[in-house]
Amino acid sequence: DGGITQSPKYLFRKEGQNVTLSCEQNLNHDAMYWYRQDPGQGLRLIYYSQIVNDFQKGDIAEGYSVSREKKESFPLTVTSAQKNPTAFYLCASSILGGGRPQHFGDGTRLSIL
Amino acid sequence: KNEVEQSPQNLTAQEGEFITINCSYSVGISALHWLQQHPGGGIVSLFMLSSGKKKHGRLIATINIQEKHSSLHITASHPRDSAVYICAVSRTDKLIFGTGTRLQVFP
Numbered sequence: 001d002g003g004i005t006q007s008p009k010y011l012f013r014k015e016g017q018n019v020t021l022s023c024e025q026n027l028n029h030d031a032m033y034w035y036r037q038d039p040g041q042g043l044r045l046i047y048y049s050q051i052v053n054d055f056q057k058g059d060i061a062e063g064y065s066v067s068r069e070k071k072e073s074f075p076l077t078v079t080s081a082q083k084n085p086t087a088f089y090l091c092a093s094s095i096l097g098g099g100r101p102q103h104f105g106d107g108t109r110l111s112i113l
Numbered sequence: 114k115n116e117v118e119q120s121p122q123n124l125t126a127q128e129g130e131f132i133t134i135n136c137s138y139s140v141g142i143s144a145l146h147w148l149q150q151h152p153g154g155g156i157v158s159l160f161m162l163s164s165g166k167k168k169h170g171r172l173i174a175t176i177n178i179q180e181k182h183s184s185l186h187i188t189a190s191h192p193r194d195s196a197v198y199i200c201a202v203s204r205t206d207k208l209i210f211g212t213g214t215r216l217q218v219f220p
Binding site (some may be wrong): 031041044048088096097099101104107 | 115117142143144146148153154155156157158161163199201203206207208209210211212213
């Protein structure tokens, strides 16, 4: 079955440490997205990519970095510059074109030790 | 003011009840999406609408483009419908999300 796999499901970070969240899709989608979800707020876009080796900042990119070396993979690094990283992170993918449905992974919950 | 507003924020129902969740938006859109987020966190796309009405099983979604309003209806609600329902609108190549409606259906 095609889908999006996020790992790990739970992640703990020490202060000053960078961590990388994995997102892999086998849907052959060109576009991939990273969102952050906080209690009481809607999902907010961190970064998105529409083609390999290219990506754009979303609304809250500060303190995060991404890469898109392969079509299937879009890892997100939460750097030590992100002062409030505790949140639920969701990865999504879609075919190109405005308004297309996005397929979501099951998310990674990041907490600070 | 958020560009996408949902109401109510929380909703409790008895099994079998008819449920309506509302979504209003203030920006131009190419489509509107209804999503379901399960307690574990995973999100499933339920509907994508650009006009009119769509039905899938016990779920019905409608949109009024002129009024910038959409509704999600659940007929004969069941405890397994308990989830967070999220409205999102497509604007260029991005989605803008509402804050979600938490639905609990009791037996």
